[in-house]
Amino acid sequence: GQNIDQPTEMTATEGAIVQINCTYQTSGFNGLFWYQQHAGEAPTFLSYNVLDGLEEKGRFSSFLSRSKGYSYLLLKELQMKDSASYLCAVKNSNYQLIWGAGTKLIIKP
Amino acid sequence: GAVVSQHPSRVICKSGTSVKIECRSLDFQATTMFWYRQFPKKSLMLMATSNEGSKATYEQGVEKDKFLINHASLTLSTLTVTSAHPEDSSFYICRVTGGLNTEAFFGQGTRLTVV
Numbered sequence: 001g002q003n004i005d006q007p008t009e010m011t012a013t014e015g016a017i018v019q020i021n022c023t024y025q026t027s028g029f030n031g032l033f034w035y036q037q038h039a040g041e042a043p044t045f046l047s048y049n050v051l052d053g054l055e056e057k058g059r060f061s062s063f064l065s066r067s068k069g070y071s072y073l074l075l076k077e078l079q080m081k082d083s084a085s086y087l088c089a090v091k092n093s094n095y096q097l098i099w100g101a102g103t104k105l106i107i108k109p
Numbered sequence: 110g111a112v113v114s115q116h117p118s119r120v121i122c123k124s125g126t127s128v129k130i131e132c133r134s135l136d137f138q139a140t141t142m143f144w145y146r147q148f149p150k151k152s153l154m155l156m157a158t159s160n161e162g163s164k165a166t167y168e169q170g171v172e173k174d175k176f177l178i179n180h181a182s183l184t185l186s187t188l189t190v191t192s193a194h195p196e197d198s199s200f201y202i203c204r205v206t207g208g209l210n211t212e213a214f215f216g217q218g219t220r221l222t223v224v
Contacts, residue, residue: 042115042202042218043153087152097143097213101152 002026004100006088011106012078020073020086020103028093034062034073035087037102043087046073075105083107112136113205115216122193122223130188130219132203142186143204143213144178153202159186193223 005023012018024032031050035043049055049064049071061074073086088100112135122128132142141160145153157173159165159180167173177189190197203216 040200040218040220042215044215045213097155099153099155104150 002092002098004088004090004098006086006100006103008101009104009106011108012075014078014080014107014109016078017074017076018078018105020075020088020105022071022073022088022100024069024071024088024090024098024100026090026092026098029066030091030093030095032062032064032071033087033089033091033097034060034071035089037085037087039084046086078107080107080109113203113214113216115203115219117219118217119220120222122221124194124223125192127189127191128193128221130190130201130203130221132186132188132205132216134184134205134207134214137207138183139186139205139207140183141206142180143206144176144186144188145202145204147200147202156188190221193221195223197221198223 003025033048034046036046037043047062049062052064052066054061054063059076064071085102085104087102090098114133114135116131120128143158144156146156147153155168156171157165157167157178159178161180161183165178175191180186200218200220202218204213206213
């Protein structure tokens with residue numbers, strides 16, 4: 001079967017750094033996405049990785065290792081507004097998007 | 110960038126009635142539209158995939174006669190929840206893509222409450 005694993009919930013402090021991990025097992029690979037979703041809202045696109053390595057975009061960075069089936073989303077200088085769920089999704093060889101259950105990130109002052 | 114508009118954002122309906130949700134791509138041709146539902150604190154569950162001009166492909170366990178999907182044009186897809194029941198109360202979201210490797214965009218979502 002195909003599955004995406006990510007922690008259910010994480011807690012971090014305002015101003016700190018947090019890393020949200022995602023491991024995947026899919027039939028083929030055509031890219032990995034990270035989305036942010038605030039409660040009651042639709043997901044918003046954060047990043048897309050298709051090659052190994054680190055992609056940096058402001059306070060957010062995303063890393064991919066295809067050989068390990070592993071990615072992480074790194075959030076720096078955490079702000080209260082970063083409290084949200086973070087969804088990892090992988091596009092397989094059939095271009096289907098397989099979704100993780102999401103990681104709820106709680107930011108404390 | 111591309112924009113996807115989904116309406117309504119919230120709807121409350123009585124049991125037994127039908128509700129139509131619209132998803133429009135505003136400035137690009139949407140080859141494929143995906144419909145998801147999401148229960149509180151759960152991830153997105155794909156319900157069906159629709160391509161313009163053809164019948165939607167439903168995921169296992171999703172009743173095609175209950176969740177009617179129409180993708181009549183390259184910019185509009187509709188999801189109709191027929192004979193709604195309280196257990197259909199959920200957050201419904203459309204996602205639109207213009208091709209295999211293009212970025213996909215989500216609609217704003219529709220919060221459906223059936224009373």
